[in-house]
Each structure stands twice: as structure tokens, then as C-alpha cells.
Amino acid sequence: MSPLFRSGLIAAVVTLILDQASKLWLLNIFELGHRGVVTVTSFFDLVLAWNTGISYGWFQDSGPVGQAILLAIKVVAVIVLALWMARSGTRLAVIGLGLIIGGAVGNGIDRLAYGAVVDFALFHIEIGGKTYNWYVFNLADVAIVAGVAALLYDSFVSPAPQKRPHNKG
Template identity: 70%
Template sequence: MTPLRSGLLAAVMTLIIDQASKAWLLYVFDIAHRGTVRVTPFFDLVLAWNIGISFGLFQNDSQAAQFTLMAVKVLAVIALGIWMMRSQTRMATVALGLIIGGAVGNGIDRLAHGAVVDFALFHLQIGGNTYNWYVFNLADAAIVAGVIGLLYDSFVGVPAVKVP
């Protein structure tokens, strides 16, 4: 399998798994009516509608802000797609596929729901204090894994883009 096919497969699989998990949680598991569901002592399922960008930054539900976020996302996916087509390593190509698939998955949420569906919450109880991580979804996890893959490839692998 060529690196480009690997990247495209990573993007498509990320998108499918992300959207399937969100659909199941919303429409089958009905997380909206269950509230917080404790899965382990350090992990809960909880519905959060993210109208901002990564980690809930820039929360704004105006139509202009949502349009701007969507336009930036489309431009980013196009730029990442061009980078993926030019990539010379399987690691970088798959990493870019993970980022693209995650970005498209969250973009679909924004179009369908006006916000991104987040549901995974890791937390830690130390003494009487609870420390929460951001609520996120599988698309977010794929984006983070993709960025880690790109960083790894840039430090350990050959250059990700062939310079003419």
C-alpha cells in the first residue's frame, strides 16, 4: 500500500469511527438523558456541546463565528490534504490522515448540530480535589495522535516533504 493510500485510509477510518461513536452515544445510548456515566474511577462519559475550537477555546455561538470556524477548518483540511499528497513517509501521511479525518468529523458535527459533540472525560481524585481533563471525542484524540506522529516523524524520520 502506498503512503498516500495509507493516509487516505487513516482519514476515512477516523471519520467513520468518530461519527459512529457520536451517533451511538447520542441516539442509541441516549447520553443526553443519562447525564454523567461513570465508566471507571478515572473516566466518565458526559455530553458536552463544544461551540469553540480545540479544548473549548474561543466559545462563541454566533453565526458569524461558526461560519469563520468552518471556513478556517475547510482551508486547513485543504492545506493538510496537499501536504499529505506530497508527503514522502508513511508515518507523516498516516498522521496527516488522522488529523484530516478528525477535522472533518468535527466539522460534520458543527454542520449537523451547530457544535462539536464531546463526550470523554478523564479525571483524577487526589485527596478532596478532583482534577478534570478537557471533555473530548475520538476525532480530537485522532488529531492529537496525528500531531504526535508528525512530531515523531520530523525528529526521527526522513523529511516529510521532498524539497525540489
């Protein structure tokens, strides 16, 4: 196993552990479901939301068959991302892919265990007496967004790989 791949694998495992530990703690020890909305700051709350869909709550009414299809798509995506990670040549790309994989697996575990993804973080702002909320999300979602940002940064900023000279025999 190459050192680059190993760093991506570490990023995936750390992401998965932090994501699952935060969800288990919030559900079983803090008992967020019984507390309702917990105000942390004037702009951030903890609130339990069960997301049966995908990003931004899309496909929430897909039922058990839809859940199985979403899980199958996630498995294929993780395999494709792992293959991409094995072939990546920069540490930033590999770590970004590891973050995405760890987040996807964390949310996939939720889907298997609960039939929905556990979301709990809610940012909001009040402007002119009206409250605007962001989507409720979790640490896996943060890792996925950070991983995508790392891949985008890497693709636009990292130098292009050197091509080998072409031998004309």
C-alpha cells in the same frame, strides 16, 4: 494515487467513520444526553458536552458568524493538509496527516449538523479530596493529537531525504 497517499486516505476515512459512529451511537442509541454523567471507571466518565468553540473550548461565544468562520478555516486547513499529505514521503507522516484530516472532518460534520462539536470523554483524578478534570473530548480529538504526535515524531526521527547530486554543466 500513490500507495502512501492511499494509506493516509484510509486513515482519514477510518477515523471519520469511527468518530461519527461513536457520536451517533452515544447520542441516539445510548442516549447520553438523557443519562447525564455515566461513570465507566474511577477515572473516566462519559458526559455529553456541546463545544461551540475550538480546542479547549476557546471562542465558544462566537455566534453564527464565528461558527461560519471556524468552519471556513477548517475547510482551508483540510485542503492544505491534504496537499501536504500528497507530497509527504514517509508512511508515518501520511498516516498522521490522515488522522488529522479525518478528525477535522468529523468535528466539522458535527458543526454543520448540530452547530457544535459533540464531546463525551472525560478523564479525572481525585487528589486530597479535590477532583481534577481533563477537558471533555471525542475520538476526532484523539486522532488529531495522535496525528500531530506522529508528525512530530516523523520530523525528528525519520532520516532526512537524500539530496540529488548537483550537476554543474
